[in-house]
Amino acid sequence: xxxxxxxxxxxxxxxxxxxxxxxxxxxxxxxxxxxxxxxxxxxxxxxxxxxxxxxxxxxxxxxxxxxxxxxxxxxxxxxxxxxxxxxxxxxxxxxxxxxxxxxxxxxxxxxxxxxxxxxxxxxxxxxxxxxxxxxxxxxxxxxxxxxxxxxxxxxxxxxxxxxxxxxxxxxxxxxxxxxx
Numbered sequence: 001x002x003x004x005x006x007x008x009x010x011x012x013x014x015x016x017x018x019x020x021x022x023x024x025x026x027x028x029x030x031x032x033x034x035x036x037x038x039x040x041x042x043x044x045x046x047x048x049x050x051x052x053x054x055x056x057x058x059x060x061x062x063x064x065x066x067x068x069x070x071x072x073x074x075x076x077x078x079x080x081x082x083x084x085x086x087x088x089x090x091x092x093x094x095x096x097x098x099x100x101x102x103x104x105x106x107x108x109x110x111x112x113x114x115x116x117x118x119x120x121x122x123x124x125x126x127x128x129x130x131x132x133x134x135x136x137x138x139x140x141x142x143x144x145x146x147x148x149x150x151x152x153x154x155x156x157x158x159x160x161x162x163x164x165x166x167x168x169x170x171x172x173x174x175x176x177x178x179x180x
């Protein structure tokens with residue numbers, strides 16, 4: 001017996017932050033018989049941003065899609081939806097965590113992204129933050145990433161190249177396996 005394929009919808013919401021947004025979004029999803037499988041939500045500046053992976057039967061997802069114009073109107077926010085499937089795993093990949101801290105300056109994210117893109121390493125998740133260093137108030141920048149490294153890539157060589165690259169840019173970095 002085969003398991004029916006899950007139907008999925010990615011929902012993106014963006015607009016002015018205020019209390020109750022998550023409750024209203026999750027209530028609408030629940031009312032239409034769907035489930036939130038994965039999500040990322042944050043307040044950036046004065047804006048609330050969310051991206052959710054919703055699953056359900058094809059007809060319940062259609063009900064969610066039909067309810068989006070009303071949700072958009074009620075929230076006064078931008079709402080975008082796109083159907084998606086299951087992610088294909090074309091090759092074995094190893095999950096690694098990357099942490100970088102440096103004095104803040106433009107281009108840090110782009111430089112890190114370029115390093116990994118050149119090596120066909122996918123950035124799965126990323127969080128950045130700017131903050132003032134304790135005592136000195138120096139503007140600092142931190143990046144935390146989850147990357148997926150092709151299993152046939154030599155990790156020691158990658159780590160050495162990454163550390164040399166970060167040193168050349170005056171970035172303090174760590175590259176470690178994620179232990180599950």
